[in-house]
Amino acid sequence: MKKYKYQVTGKTDHEIWVCDACKKANNDLILKGKWKLIDRCSDCAIQCDVCTGNIVAGGKS
Known part of the structure; x- marks a missing residue:
């Protein structure tokens, strides 16, 4: 199965x-530049x- 590594932008980048x-399922976050x-x-x-x-959807822990 394919896996993708994303940098999640926000208060703390991880x-x-x-x-x-x-x-x-989280394509909107990718398009908005959050991932x-x-x-x-x-x-x-x-x-x-x-x-x-x-993490939960949206990249928050």
Whole structure:
């Protein structure tokens, strides 16, 4: 499964990994520039931070 690493802009910039489904679900944040793509992985064992509950939609912890 494809994973994407984004830098989440806001008060504290941090990085998250998201799966393809969560990327599509949060497309508005990408288009508004709140999530900036910095890396991608097509076949890795990294877990999605949104699916695992490490962050909620919108990039807030």
